[in-house]
Amino acid sequence: MKNQILHILPEDFPWRNQIQWYDVIDSTNTKAKVLASQGAPEGTLIIAGCQTGGRGRLGRSFASPKDSGVYMSLILRPNCSPSKLMHLTCAAGVAAADAVETVSGIRPGIKWTNDLVYGRQKLGGILTELSVNPQTGIADFAVIGIGINCRQQPGDFPQEIQSLACSLRMMTGKDISCAALAAALMVSLYRMNCGLHSQKQEIMARFSRDCVTVGQEISLLRGDEVRHGKAVSVNTDGELLVEFSDGHRESVTSGEVSIRGMYGYL
Ligand code: BTN
Numbered sequence: 001m002k003n004q005i006l007h008i009l010p011e012d013f014p015w016r017n018q019i020q021w022y023d024v025i026d027s028t029n030t031k032a033k034v035l036a037s038q039g040a041p042e043g044t045l046i047i048a049g050c051q052t053g054g055r056g057r058l059g060r061s062f063a064s065p066k067d068s069g070v071y072m073s074l075i076l077r078p079n080c081s082p083s084k085l086m087h088l089t090c091a092a093g094v095a096a097a098d099a100v101e102t103v104s105g106i107r108p109g110i111k112w113t114n115d116l117v118y119g120r121q122k123l124g125g126i127l128t129e130l131s132v133n134p135q136t137g138i139a140d141f142a143v144i145g146i147g148i149n150c151r152q153q154p155g156d157f158p159q160e161i162q163s164l165a166c167s168l169r170m171m172t173g174k175d176i177s178c179a180a181l182a183a184a185l186m187v188s189l190y191r192m193n194c195g196l197h198s199q200k201q202e203i204m205a206r207f208s209r210d211c212v213t214v215g216q217e218i219s220l221l222r223g224d225e226v227r228h229g230k231a232v233s234v235n236t237d238g239e240l241l242v243e244f245s246d247g248h249r250e251s252v253t254s255g256e257v258s259i260r261g262m263y264g265y266l
Contacts, residue, residue, distance in 0.1 A: 001049065004179035005186070015043035015190060022046070024066075026053040029127055029145035032073035036141040037131065040075055043190075047072040047182060054147060056125050057114060062147045063158065069124070069167070070182050073145040074189055078196070082132055082139050086237035086253075087200060089114050089128040090207040092144045095192040096126060097210050099184035100148065104172045109212035112231070112240050112257060116148065117212060121166035124148035146185060150178050204236045213240065219258045231257070 002021040009016050018041065025031055025048040032046045048071050051064035064071045078085055093110045100116065100123070101107040108116045108123050116124040127145040132138070149167035157165045168176045195203065208214060213231045220227045220242065229244040239251040 001047070001179055001182075004177070005047075005183050008180055008183035009186065013187065013190070015045065015186060018044045019186075020044065020046050022048040024048065024050050024052065027051055027055050027145075028071055028073040029055060029129060029143050032075050032143040032145070033129060033131070033141075036075045036143060042075060042077040042193075044075040045072060045186060046075075051147075055145075056127060056147075062125060062127075063161070064147060065152075065156070067178065068151045068156065069147060069149045070178050070185065071147050072182060072185065073143050074186075076142045076144065076193055078139050078142055080139060080197075081137060082130055084197065085130065085139060085142065086239075087204055087207075088130075088142060088144070088196070089126055090234070090238040091192050091196060091203045092126050092128060092146065092189065094203055094206045094210060095188040096124065096146055096148070096185060098188040099181060100168070102184045102188070103176050103180050104168050104174075106171055107210070108171075110207065110210045112211055112213040112234060113238060118166050118171045122161075122164055123166055123168070123171065144189065148181060148185075150176055150181060200236055204234065204238070207238070208234050213257060218242065220252060221258065222254075 002019055028046040028048050035044060050066040051071050054062035054064035056062040096116055097108050108118050111117045114126040115122050124147050129143045131140045133140045151169050152167040154162060211234055214233055216231050218229060218231050227244060229242040232241040232243050234240055239253050241249055242252050243249045
Protein backbone atom coordinates (compact mmCIF):
# COMPACT_ATOMS: atom_id res chain seq x y z
CA MET A 1 0.00 0.00 0.00
CA LYS A 2 2.77 2.44 0.92
CA ASN A 3 4.48 1.74 -2.42
CA GLN A 4 1.20 2.28 -4.25
CA ILE A 5 0.75 5.65 -2.53
CA LEU A 6 4.34 6.65 -3.36
CA HIS A 7 3.77 5.65 -6.97
CA ILE A 8 0.78 8.02 -7.20
CA LEU A 9 2.25 10.99 -5.29
CA PRO A 10 4.23 13.56 -7.29
CA GLU A 11 8.02 12.95 -7.13
CA ASP A 12 8.57 16.32 -5.48
CA PHE A 13 5.78 16.01 -2.91
CA PRO A 14 7.36 17.45 0.27
CA TRP A 15 5.92 14.87 2.68
CA ARG A 16 6.53 11.74 0.58
CA ASN A 17 9.26 10.33 2.84
CA GLN A 18 7.18 10.66 5.99
CA ILE A 19 4.62 7.89 5.50
CA GLN A 20 4.43 5.15 8.13
CA TRP A 21 2.26 2.18 7.16
CA TYR A 22 0.82 -0.38 9.62
CA ASP A 23 -1.14 -3.47 8.57
CA VAL A 24 -2.97 -3.37 11.92
CA ILE A 25 -2.96 -0.69 14.62
CA ASP A 26 -5.23 0.26 17.51
CA SER A 27 -5.75 3.84 16.33
CA THR A 28 -3.66 5.90 13.91
CA ASN A 29 -4.55 9.02 15.94
CA THR A 30 -3.22 7.47 19.15
CA LYS A 31 0.01 6.45 17.38
CA ALA A 32 0.37 9.89 15.75
CA LYS A 33 -0.01 11.60 19.14
CA VAL A 34 2.73 9.42 20.65
CA LEU A 35 5.07 10.08 17.72
CA ALA A 36 4.30 13.82 17.75
CA SER A 37 5.06 14.06 21.46
CA GLN A 38 8.40 12.34 20.72
CA GLY A 39 9.22 15.01 18.12
CA ALA A 40 7.97 13.58 14.78
CA PRO A 41 8.04 16.37 12.19
CA GLU A 42 5.14 18.07 10.44
CA GLY A 43 3.84 15.97 7.57
CA THR A 44 4.35 12.62 9.30
CA LEU A 45 1.49 10.39 8.17
CA ILE A 46 0.36 7.27 10.01
CA ILE A 47 -1.82 5.06 7.84
CA ALA A 48 -3.18 1.58 8.51
CA GLY A 49 -4.95 -1.27 6.74
CA CYS A 50 -7.16 -1.81 9.74
CA GLN A 51 -7.77 -0.32 13.21
CA THR A 52 -8.80 -2.34 16.22
CA GLY A 53 -9.70 0.75 18.26
CA GLY A 54 -10.56 3.46 15.73
CA ARG A 55 -11.90 6.51 17.58
CA GLY A 56 -14.46 9.14 16.65
CA ARG A 57 -15.69 12.31 18.33
CA LEU A 58 -17.51 12.24 21.64
CA GLY A 59 -15.83 8.98 22.66
CA ARG A 60 -17.44 6.99 19.86
CA SER A 61 -15.71 4.22 17.96
CA PHE A 62 -15.02 4.27 14.23
CA ALA A 63 -15.40 0.88 12.53
CA SER A 64 -12.22 0.28 10.52
CA PRO A 65 -12.33 -3.18 8.90
CA LYS A 66 -9.33 -4.56 7.04
CA ASP A 67 -8.56 -3.03 3.63
CA SER A 68 -12.04 -1.50 3.36
CA GLY A 69 -11.24 2.14 3.89
CA VAL A 70 -8.58 4.78 4.40
CA TYR A 71 -7.60 5.23 8.04
CA MET A 72 -4.91 7.86 8.46
CA SER A 73 -3.59 10.55 10.78
CA LEU A 74 -1.43 13.50 9.85
CA ILE A 75 0.83 15.41 12.25
CA LEU A 76 0.91 19.20 11.86
CA ARG A 77 3.03 21.74 13.78
CA PRO A 78 0.92 24.90 13.54
CA ASN A 79 3.06 26.96 15.97
CA CYS A 80 0.26 29.35 16.94
CA SER A 81 -2.31 29.76 19.68
CA PRO A 82 -5.22 27.27 19.68
CA SER A 83 -7.61 30.22 19.17
CA LYS A 84 -6.17 30.55 15.64
CA LEU A 85 -7.03 26.92 14.88
CA MET A 86 -10.76 26.93 15.52
CA HIS A 87 -11.38 26.29 11.82
CA LEU A 88 -8.91 23.39 11.52
CA THR A 89 -11.47 20.56 11.51
CA CYS A 90 -13.60 22.44 8.94
CA ALA A 91 -10.52 23.05 6.77
CA ALA A 92 -9.65 19.34 6.97
CA GLY A 93 -13.25 18.54 5.99
CA VAL A 94 -13.00 20.67 2.85
CA ALA A 95 -9.64 19.07 2.01
CA ALA A 96 -11.13 15.59 2.49
CA ALA A 97 -14.12 16.48 0.28
CA ASP A 98 -11.66 17.72 -2.38
CA ALA A 99 -9.80 14.39 -2.25
CA VAL A 100 -13.00 12.34 -2.50
CA GLU A 101 -14.10 14.45 -5.47
CA THR A 102 -10.70 13.97 -7.15
CA VAL A 103 -10.87 10.17 -7.02
CA SER A 104 -14.63 9.65 -7.46
CA GLY A 105 -15.89 12.63 -9.46
CA ILE A 106 -18.55 13.16 -6.76
CA ARG A 107 -18.31 15.83 -4.08
CA PRO A 108 -19.61 14.66 -0.70
CA GLY A 109 -21.30 17.03 1.72
CA ILE A 110 -20.06 17.87 5.20
CA LYS A 111 -22.31 17.46 8.21
CA TRP A 112 -21.12 20.07 10.72
CA THR A 113 -18.59 19.75 11.96
CA ASN A 114 -16.67 16.61 11.08
CA ASP A 115 -18.65 14.07 9.04
CA LEU A 116 -18.40 13.48 5.31
CA VAL A 117 -21.80 12.52 3.97
CA TYR A 118 -23.37 11.37 0.75
CA GLY A 119 -27.08 12.05 0.71
CA ARG A 120 -28.25 11.10 4.16
CA GLN A 121 -25.48 8.60 4.89
CA LYS A 122 -22.09 8.88 6.52
CA LEU A 123 -19.10 8.29 4.26
CA GLY A 124 -16.39 9.14 6.77
CA GLY A 125 -15.31 11.28 9.66
CA ILE A 126 -12.56 13.52 10.94
CA LEU A 127 -11.08 13.57 14.42
CA THR A 128 -8.76 16.49 15.14
CA GLU A 129 -6.73 16.44 18.33
CA LEU A 130 -4.56 19.27 19.60
CA SER A 131 -1.75 19.37 22.13
CA VAL A 132 -1.03 22.72 23.76
CA ASN A 133 2.23 23.53 25.54
CA PRO A 134 1.13 24.57 29.06
CA GLN A 135 4.10 26.95 29.47
CA THR A 136 3.72 28.91 26.24
CA GLY A 137 0.01 28.36 25.47
CA ILE A 138 1.07 27.55 21.89
CA ALA A 139 -0.26 24.50 20.03
CA ASP A 140 2.61 22.05 20.07
CA PHE A 141 1.05 19.78 17.47
CA ALA A 142 -2.25 18.91 15.85
CA VAL A 143 -3.25 15.46 14.65
CA ILE A 144 -5.84 15.27 11.89
CA GLY A 145 -7.37 11.81 11.75
CA ILE A 146 -9.46 10.89 8.73
CA GLY A 147 -11.44 7.71 8.15
CA ILE A 148 -13.28 7.16 4.85
CA ASN A 149 -15.24 4.06 3.85
CA CYS A 150 -14.09 2.93 0.40
CA ARG A 151 -14.85 -0.64 -0.55
CA GLN A 152 -17.83 -1.75 1.56
CA GLN A 153 -21.09 -3.02 0.10
CA PRO A 154 -24.23 -2.27 2.15
CA GLY A 155 -24.19 -5.72 3.81
CA ASP A 156 -20.60 -5.25 5.02
CA PHE A 157 -21.57 -2.66 7.66
CA PRO A 158 -22.72 -3.82 11.09
CA GLN A 159 -26.51 -4.22 11.18
CA GLU A 160 -27.04 -1.22 13.47
CA ILE A 161 -25.38 1.26 11.07
CA GLN A 162 -26.37 -0.35 7.75
CA SER A 163 -28.95 2.29 6.87
CA LEU A 164 -26.73 5.14 8.08
CA ALA A 165 -23.41 4.39 6.38
CA CYS A 166 -22.08 4.37 2.83
CA SER A 167 -18.80 3.92 1.00
CA LEU A 168 -17.16 5.25 -2.15
CA ARG A 169 -18.11 1.99 -3.84
CA MET A 170 -21.79 2.47 -2.94
CA MET A 171 -21.56 6.12 -4.07
CA THR A 172 -19.99 5.44 -7.45
CA GLY A 173 -20.58 1.75 -8.22
CA LYS A 174 -16.80 1.50 -8.70
CA ASP A 175 -14.02 -0.10 -6.66
CA ILE A 176 -11.94 3.01 -5.94
CA SER A 177 -8.43 2.29 -4.71
CA CYS A 178 -7.65 3.17 -1.11
CA ALA A 179 -4.12 4.14 -2.21
CA ALA A 180 -5.47 6.65 -4.74
CA LEU A 181 -7.68 8.20 -2.08
CA ALA A 182 -4.85 8.29 0.49
CA ALA A 183 -2.54 10.03 -2.00
CA ALA A 184 -5.26 12.54 -2.92
CA LEU A 185 -5.85 13.21 0.78
CA MET A 186 -2.16 13.86 1.39
CA VAL A 187 -2.01 16.34 -1.48
CA SER A 188 -5.17 18.18 -0.45
CA LEU A 189 -4.12 18.29 3.23
CA TYR A 190 -0.71 19.68 2.23
CA ARG A 191 -2.44 22.41 0.22
CA MET A 192 -4.83 23.10 3.12
CA ASN A 193 -1.93 23.45 5.55
CA CYS A 194 -0.13 25.93 3.27
CA GLY A 195 -3.18 28.23 3.19
CA LEU A 196 -4.58 27.50 6.64
CA HIS A 197 -4.19 31.08 7.88
CA SER A 198 -3.76 33.15 4.70
CA GLN A 199 -6.83 31.59 3.03
CA LYS A 200 -9.08 31.21 6.05
CA GLN A 201 -11.96 33.23 4.51
CA GLU A 202 -11.94 31.21 1.27
CA ILE A 203 -11.65 27.89 3.11
CA MET A 204 -14.60 28.72 5.34
CA ALA A 205 -16.66 30.00 2.39
CA ARG A 206 -16.08 26.60 0.78
CA PHE A 207 -16.99 24.85 4.03
CA SER A 208 -20.27 26.77 4.14
CA ARG A 209 -21.08 25.65 0.60
CA ASP A 210 -20.29 22.01 1.42
CA CYS A 211 -22.06 22.03 4.78
CA VAL A 212 -25.38 20.17 4.61
CA THR A 213 -26.35 21.28 8.12
CA VAL A 214 -26.99 24.93 7.21
CA GLY A 215 -30.68 25.65 6.62
CA GLN A 216 -31.81 22.42 8.34
CA GLU A 217 -33.93 21.77 11.39
CA ILE A 218 -31.55 20.44 14.00
CA SER A 219 -31.51 19.19 17.52
CA LEU A 220 -28.58 19.97 19.78
CA LEU A 221 -27.70 17.40 22.41
CA ARG A 222 -25.52 18.48 25.34
CA GLY A 223 -25.34 16.04 28.19
CA ASP A 224 -28.96 15.26 28.99
CA GLU A 225 -30.25 18.46 27.45
CA VAL A 226 -31.91 18.45 23.98
CA ARG A 227 -32.75 21.73 22.25
CA HIS A 228 -34.39 22.23 18.86
CA GLY A 229 -33.69 24.95 16.32
CA LYS A 230 -32.59 25.79 12.82
CA ALA A 231 -28.97 25.98 11.66
CA VAL A 232 -28.51 29.42 10.11
CA SER A 233 -24.83 29.67 9.10
CA VAL A 234 -21.23 28.78 9.95
CA ASN A 235 -18.80 31.58 10.84
CA THR A 236 -15.08 31.76 9.99
CA ASP A 237 -14.16 30.05 13.26
CA GLY A 238 -16.34 27.10 12.33
CA GLU A 239 -19.05 27.91 14.88
CA LEU A 240 -22.61 27.00 13.92
CA LEU A 241 -25.16 29.78 14.36
CA VAL A 242 -28.43 28.22 15.55
CA GLU A 243 -31.81 29.93 15.86
CA PHE A 244 -33.77 28.21 18.62
CA SER A 245 -37.54 27.74 18.65
CA ASP A 246 -37.97 30.77 20.94
CA GLY A 247 -36.28 32.99 18.32
CA HIS A 248 -32.99 33.61 20.06
CA ARG A 249 -29.72 32.84 18.28
CA GLU A 250 -26.57 31.25 19.66
CA SER A 251 -23.21 30.17 18.25
CA VAL A 252 -22.56 26.52 18.92
CA THR A 253 -19.01 25.19 19.22
CA SER A 254 -19.47 21.74 20.65
CA GLY A 255 -22.01 19.10 21.47
CA GLU A 256 -23.81 16.87 19.07
CA VAL A 257 -25.99 18.27 16.33
CA SER A 258 -28.51 15.95 14.66
CA ILE A 259 -30.17 16.93 11.42
CA ARG A 260 -33.81 16.02 11.01
CA GLY A 261 -33.99 13.16 8.46
CA MET A 262 -30.34 12.10 8.75
CA TYR A 263 -28.75 9.16 10.57
CA GLY A 264 -32.10 7.93 11.82
CA TYR A 265 -33.17 11.22 13.48
CA LEU A 266 -36.78 11.71 12.41
C1 BTN B 1 -16.00 10.59 13.77
O1 BTN B 1 -16.72 9.90 13.03
O2 BTN B 1 -16.45 11.17 14.79
C2 BTN B 1 -14.57 10.75 13.42
C3 BTN B 1 -13.97 9.47 12.91
C4 BTN B 1 -12.48 9.57 12.69
C5 BTN B 1 -11.88 8.25 12.34
C6 BTN B 1 -10.44 8.34 11.95
S1 BTN B 1 -9.85 6.84 11.26
C7 BTN B 1 -8.21 7.39 11.37
C8 BTN B 1 -8.08 8.13 12.68
N1 BTN B 1 -7.79 7.23 13.76
C9 BTN B 1 -8.76 7.17 14.65
O3 BTN B 1 -8.76 6.46 15.69
N2 BTN B 1 -9.76 7.99 14.31
C10 BTN B 1 -9.46 8.68 13.07
